[in-house]
Amino acid sequence: MLKKLKIGTKAIAFIVLVVVLCLTVMSATIINIATDIQTKEARSLLETSAAKYANMADSFFDRMFSSLESISTTMELALQRGEDIEIIDGILANMFDSAGEAVYSFLYIVDPRYTSTISNPKLKLPNGNILILQVDDDLEGIGGIRTLQADNTISNFNSLNLTLKTGQRNVSQPAFVNLNNQNRQAMIAMNIPLKSTSGDMIAVMSVVANLENISKEMNAKDNMVFENSQVFIINSDGNILINQNIDYISQNLYNINKHHTVNNIIQAVKNKIDGIYEYTTVGGGV
Incomplete structure (x- = not known):
């Protein structure tokens, strides 16, 4: 059939065919380029x-640990000097109030100067150690810190006992915990060891975050x-x-x-x- 077409018609048909082929190639190229651009934009996003x-x-975790670390030297010096437990409680509260998403803080004291002289049942644990356990009732504002009844559950925290054993700071594994008869919550604890002037362990200071809120x-x-x-x-x-x-x-x-x-x-x-x-x-x- 193509043989019967005039030369002009054949030329036009050829040009059209070339244009169609060019458009097909261009379409494929445009699609590839668009796909590459979309892929790069998606990756960037x-x-x-x-x-x-x-x-x-x-921001959540650094703020908590920064607050804990910033006051650790002050707390360590206060314990080394044998400051009254009320002063120790106040130092812990000041740190805790700026610790962002932390819902609990605690100071676990093993120093004999405190364990042998303090008999307050609110702070005394069955194992003889001292625990100042605090909760923040106002995470967004200033204040709202309360000292709770010492909870022996904390004595069984693996991360706490690891810090006592090694003298190294650590972050606990996430776990569901029931503290002070509150609802069971998913928590993580950050721990810093405090030592005597001779290098002996005297306490562990910690903040505890509620992972559910975060x-x-x-x-x-x-x-x-x-x-x-x-x-x-x-x-x-x-x-x-x-x-x-x-x-x-x-x-x-x-x-x-x-x-x-x-x-x-x-x-x-x-x-x-x-x-x-x-x-x-x-x-x-x-």
Whole structure:
């Protein structure tokens, strides 16, 4: 049929064919370029979002630890001088009031100068040690600090006993705890050792955060960059500190999600490698 066409018609048909081919190539190129741009923009948005949440987490935990650390030398000197327990209580309250999201603070004293002279049942533990346990009833404002009845539950904190044993500061594993007959809450404790002039352990000063409050704030709709996104934080052991589902806090990510992508996430955290990783949630979403 093409042979029957006039030369002019053939030329036009050829030009049209070339144009169509060019448009096809151009369309494919444009799609590829657009896809690359969208991919880069999505990656950039993911990185910006991750940085935002990382800064939020830092603001919560750094403020608590900074307050704890800033007053540790003052508290240590006061204990070394054998200051009255009322003064010690006041120093702890001043630190605690500026400790951000911390809901409890405590000073666990093992110094014989205090354990052998203080018999106040509000501060005395069954093992003979002294515990000043405080709660902040007004996290947003100034004041609201109360000293509670000493709770022997704290004597069994693994992180506290590790600090007493090693003389090193540490952060506890997340755990659900019932303190002072309050509701069971997901908590994490930050501990700093205090020592005598000769280097002996005399006390541990700590702040305790409620991980449920922080989880709710970090997963609030107002903070979401992507619709239906989930924010969670794990430590280097794979234990969950922050999660939209409060029941998952303190559990190991391996135990609640068997998908193979979990290993990549945990290894990245353990090796402190930033990046964007594929992750399939418990519900099957990516």
